Amino acid sequence: MKIGIIGRPQAGKSTLFQLLTNHQVGSGNKAQVAVGKIPDPRIDALTKLHNPRKVTYATIDFWDVPGFLPGQNAAGFLESVRDVDALVLVVRAFESDIVPSYNGLQPYGDFNDIQQELLVADWSLLETRLERIVKQRAKNPQALGELSVLEKCQATLEQDLPLRELKLDEDEEKVLRTYDFMTKKPLIVVVNLDEEQMRTDSYPQKEQLEGELSRMNLPLIKVSAQIETEISALDPEDAALFMEELGLTDTGIARLARTVYKHLGLISFFTVGEDEVRAWTIKEATMAKQAAGKIHSDIERGFIRAEVVSYDDLMECGNQQAVKEKGRFRLEGKDYIVHDGDVISFRFNV
Secondary structure, three states: OEEEEEEOOOOOHHHHHHHHHOOOOOOOOOOEEEEEEOOOHHHHHHHHHHOOOEEEOOEEEEEEOOOOOOOOOHHHHHHHHOOOOEEEEEEEOOOOOOOOOOOOOOHHHHHHHHHHHHHHHHHHHHHHHHHHHHHHOOOOOOHHHHHHHHHHHHHHHHOOOOHHHOOOOHHHHHHHOOOOOHHHOOEEEEEEOOHHHHHHOOOOOHHHHHHHHHHOOOOEEEEOHHHHHHHHOOOHHHHHHHHHHOOOOOOHHHHHHHHHHHHOOEEEEEEOOOOEEEEEEEEOOOEHHHHHHHHOHHHHHOEEEEEEEEHHHHHHHOOHHHHHHOOOOEEEOOOOEOOOOEEEEEEEOO
16 A cells, blocks of 8 residues: 655655654655554554564555645656555645745645646546547447546536545446546645644644635644654653643654554454564455455465454453453354454464
8 A cells, every 4th residue: 555645845744754654765856665654552452462572563655755846846746646545745834944935834725736736637637538538439339438437527627626526336436446546546634733833723724724624524634743753752751741741642643644544444453472463454344264365365265264353352351261251252254344453363274
C-alpha cells in the first residue's frame, strides 16, 4: 500500500515523512519512499503478555512528493502520485522565520489549489478517453458500458466535484479501476500547526477549511511538526509528560498513521508466540483462508481451520488457557470473515 504525501513547498510534509518513517530526507526534487509502521497499542500489550524475541508492526509505504508549485511543476507532481493508492495532503498554518514564497498562510487556499490541479488532471484524462471510445464504439459494443460510466464521471467533474463523491455500483467500480483518476484516490488532509495554534485550536482559514472538508466528508488531522519533532527526541516518560501538558493523549503522527490505515479500509489480525508478535494487514471482509495466505501461500493452500481469539477476550482473560476455560476460543472455517483484532493460529496441512 503506497501513500503519497503532497503539499506546497515549506508546508512541513518532508518533516512528517521523516517522523512517520524514521527515514532521513535527502535533497533533490525526486519523490522518496520509505516504510512507516502503524503504531498499535494492542501490539504493545500482546508483547508484554508473550515477551517474544521479535515484534513486527503493520506497515505502509509512504512517498514524499516534491512540493507543488502551480504552473511550474504540475506535470512532475502528477507523475509522482500517479501510482499511489491514497494521498495525504499537508497544508501549512504555522508561523516561522521561513516565509512561504506563495500567497502567505492560507491552508484552505492551498487545499483548494491542489484539489483543482487534481480535478484538471482528471478532466484531461477523461476527455482523451471519451474521444477514443466515441471512435471505437461502432466496432466495440463493450465500449458502450465504459462510455456510460465515463459520462457519469463527466457529470461529476462538471460540478467541480472529485470522483470519490460519485456513487457507482460494483460493476461500474471495476470499470473505473482501470484508470488512474487522481480525485478517485482516498484523500486525508493534515493541517500543520505551531504550538500556540495547537493549544488554542485556532489557525488562519480554519472555518473555511474545516467546513469544506466536512462537506466533502474528508478526514482532517491536526498535527504540529514542531511538537512532534520535540517529542521524538524525548524518552517515553518525558514525552508522556510533555504531551500531558499540551492536552494530547496521542502523537499526531500516530493518529495520522492510524487514520491512513482505517481510511483505506484496512484492518489487522495478530499472530502471537514466543518467537514473534506480529500484526498482519488485510482488507476489511477478508476470509480466513485468504488471511492465511498473507502469512504464507502454503498455509492458504493447506488450510484446515483457524483458531481464533479476540484481542479483548485474550486481554481480559490473561492467557489462551483461560480463554478456552471460559468458552471464548473458536475454531473457524475458511469462509470466516476475519475481524480487526483477531488473534489467530492457523491449522494447515501440505
